[in-house]
Amino acid sequence: MHDLSGRRALFVGGSSGIGLASARLFHSLGATVILAGRSAARLEAARQALGNTSSVETVVFDFAQTGQVDEALAQLPLGGIDHLVITAASVTHGPFSEQPLAELRAMFDSKFWGAYGMVRAALPYLRAGGSIVLFSGVLSRRPGINCAALGAACAAVEALTRGLALELGPRLRVNCIAPGMVRTELHDRVPAERREAMFEKTGSSLPVGRIGQPEEIAEAVLLAATTGYMTGHVLDLDGGHMVRQYATR
Numbered sequence: 001m002h003d004l005s006g007r008r009a010l011f012v013g014g015s016s017g018i019g020l021a022s023a024r025l026f027h028s029l030g031a032t033v034i035l036a037g038r039s040a041a042r043l044e045a046a047r048q049a050l051g052n053t054s055s056v057e058t059v060v061f062d063f064a065q066t067g068q069v070d071e072a073l074a075q076l077p078l079g080g081i082d083h084l085v086i087t088a089a090s091v092t093h094g095p096f097s098e099q100p101l102a103e104l105r106a107m108f109d110s111k112f113w114g115a116y117g118m119v120r121a122a123l124p125y126l127r128a129g130g131s132i133v134l135f136s137g138v139l140s141r142r143p144g145i146n147c148a149a150l151g152a153a154c155a156a157v158e159a160l161t162r163g164l165a166l167e168l169g170p171r172l173r174v175n176c177i178a179p180g181m182v183r184t185e186l187h188d189r190v191p192a193e194r195r196e197a198m199f200e201k202t203g204s205s206l207p208v209g210r211i212g213q214p215e216e217i218a219e220a221v222l223l224a225a226t227t228g229y230m231t232g233h234v235l236d237l238d239g240g241h242m243v244r245q246y247a248t249r
């Protein structure tokens, strides 16, 4: 098993879902973890949930606001971060012709430009030999109705991953995780009954017969962050979403 003692990892989006599960895994392996998000209350709850709070730090910022990111990072030592994991995103979907352009631009400002700006701002704080893990989603290559723009934003993150792997190597490695549906707080805005029906319907359409758990995605984050020969890679963690059966006649 990995020993991450002495390492520091920054989780942008670490107060919830996949980011929190990943932080929990890194922390359990000895790393000092820094949780970042917009809500101080959610970050504090996450910090308490991890236990051994002396090796859990929190920083409050909106990663889509460069001023806030710069100010928050300035509290950290230069070259003091080994792993940067960015799960934060605000996403939206709806019919192509009806979604307000302003809403779609806001999604790109978060999902794509948020990650782009975050990596750029974090560069001086990342130790040589360290790694970056970004997040896209299966929609990048397997589209869904009402998800055209979200799929495009995910594809943009994957292209960014490959470009950064080339440009930032060999100092840093850059990989991306493309999850399928995972049970996280991301889906909390869907009313509970509809949400469970959606999880059940999606899960039963997948080769693994269920949707994913955040802890399963955390394992892939650890792999991408710590495997020295892996860079520019997009890992699908989707229960077989990419090879789903077509409707039978």
Ligand SMILES: NC(=O)c1ccc[n+]([C@@H]2O[C@H](COP(=O)([O-])OP(=O)(O)OC[C@H]3O[C@@H](n4cnc5c(N)ncnc54)[C@H](OP(=O)(O)O)[C@@H]3O)[C@@H](O)[C@H]2O)c1
Pocket (backbone or CB within 6 Å): 012, 013, 014, 015, 016, 017, 018, 019, 036, 037, 038, 039, 042, 061, 062, 063, 064, 086, 087, 088, 089, 090, 091, 110, 114, 135, 136, 137, 138, 178, 179, 180, 181, 182, 183, 184, 185, 186, 187
């Ligand atoms: N869960 C899925 O089914 C699924 C499927 C495909 C792809 N993904 C992708 O996987 C990633 C992680 O998803 P998740 O399910 O773990 O989401 P989540 O549970 O909603 O967590 C999102 C985290 O990001 C933070 N955050 C959001 N916007 C932020 C901002 N502007 N600045 C700073 N922090 C921000 C949130 O905290 P605050 O709101 O307090 O800031 C929270 O900690 C996302 O990129 C998502 O698009 C998820």
